[in-house]
Amino acid sequence: MSSLLTNTSAMVALTTLRGISDSMAETQNRISTGMRVADASDNAAYWSIATTMRSDNAALSAVQDAIGLGAATVDVAFTAMDNAVEQMKDMVSNMTTATDDTVDKTKIQSALTQFQDQLKTIASSASFSGQNWLQQDMVADNLNKEITGSFTRDANGNVTIETISVDTSSIVLVDTNGTTDEGILSQNLMGTAVSLADIAMGTAGDISTLTIVTTGQEHGVQAEAYRLAIVNHYNTLTGTAKTTFDRDDAELLFVTAVGGATNTALGDAMVDALGDLGGTNVLDFDIGGLGTSAGDKVVLQAVIGAVDGQLQSLTDAATDLGSAKARVDMQMEFVKNLTDAIDRGVGQLVDADMNAESTRLKALQTQEQLGIQALSIANAGSENILSLFR
Structure with a gap:
């Protein structure tokens, strides 16, 4: 029709x-x-997911900046620590040179003073954005540093900020606390005064069982100097005197030095030799006053051992910092890759083909x-x- x-x-x-x-x-x-989904009217579900993920990506971008700040702080500390290790190696080398009787120890000390001043500079200047991990008050300061590491949102929409913890208690070079000093470089290495009770020898005639340990001091110069002096004396013995040498014999050598009444030449020599040594730690040891006497030699040897012990501690600290640096670098790379992955995911939801x-x-x-x-x-x-x- x-x-x-x-x-x-x-x-x-x-x-x-x-x-x-x-x-x-x-x-x-x-x-x-x-865009295939430009607003909620195009696809409400996809638009909502994309909007949330864009917000998370913005937060991750801020996390990247925070990690960058943390990475810079770690890198500054690591660089300074690495340089400190090299300075300490040179110190030990120069101290070892001073064991030669023909070397002028005052000139060696002049070189050592330069290394010591440089170590002080390294510790004080290892600062980034107001943070110095190598020079802290180990009593008052918070030694457990937190670096922002990641931003996560669970299935319920709850947000969590993940952090990377760096324990700096083992890497402090200079402890600014006036009472207790546990810094690797500023720690008192002399140890407490040796007492007769500190001397121990398990087996008579076996000098390898001789120990002298003062409370709380791993590299005590005084204890090590006494031990070395006893070993040197033991090595001069022969026959029965050597095979029966025991703790009592070791004590008798130093009763003067440790407060006894009996006068012994070796004990007096050790008191004098320790008096010739200046300073108490890596940053102020002064070997310029040490001579060529047997007592001075064992004191110098004990100082070298103590400084080398701190060098090992410094090496361990550098290892800890290196591990922290690697951890932060890995997290930074992960956050970058995660940000890119989220961008790709959002694109799959809302981008137009x-x-x-x-x-x-x-x-x-x-x-x-x-x-x-x-x-x-x-x-x-x-x-x-x-x-x-x-």
Whole structure:
């Protein structure tokens, strides 16, 4: 049935053309913005997820900055520690040279003073953004440093900031606390005064079982000097005197030095030799007053042993810092990769496939042309009705 008032074909063609126009507008918007989901009206679920993940990525970007600050602090401390190790090696080398009787110890001490001053400079200047891990008050300061490491959100939406802990108690070079000094370089290495009770010898005639240990001092110069002097004396013995040498014999050599009444030449010599040594730690030891006597030699040897012991502690500290540096660097690289992965994930949800959209646009343009043609044909049907009344 042909109707003058209702052109059904034109209405269908117009509806189809209107749909094509809407699809074209949507496709052109995707092409212009590059996004398949630009707002919540496009896809509420995907838009919500993408918005949350973008927020998390912004937080991760701030975490990257924080890790960068922590990495710089660790790197400064590590660089300073590495340089301190080299200075300490040179100190031990120069002290070893001083064991030669022909060497002027005052000149050796001049060189040692330069190393000591440099070590002080290293400890005081290893600072970044107001933080110096190598020079701290080991009583008042918080030695457990926290570096922001990551930002995480669980399934319930709860946010957690992960941190990297660095224990600096083992890497402090100079302890600024006035009462207790546990810094590697500033620690008192002389040890407490030796008493007879400190001397121990398990097996008579076996000097390897001789120990002298003062309370709380790993590298006590006084105890080591006495031990070396006893060993040297033991090595001069022969026959029965050597095979029966025991703790009582060791005590008798130094009763003067440790407060006894009996006068012994070796004990007096050790008191004098220890008096010739200046300073108490790596930063102020002064061997310039030591001579070539047997007592002075064992004191110098004990000092070298103590400084070398601190060098080992310094090496261990550098190892700890190196491990922390590697940990921070790995976390920084992980956060960068995680940020990129989140960006890719968000892109999968909301980015438009430009190849598909361009192809779709071309198809819609063709459909639009055909729709216009169909509408034109439908409108021509009404004109044909007019010809019936001519």
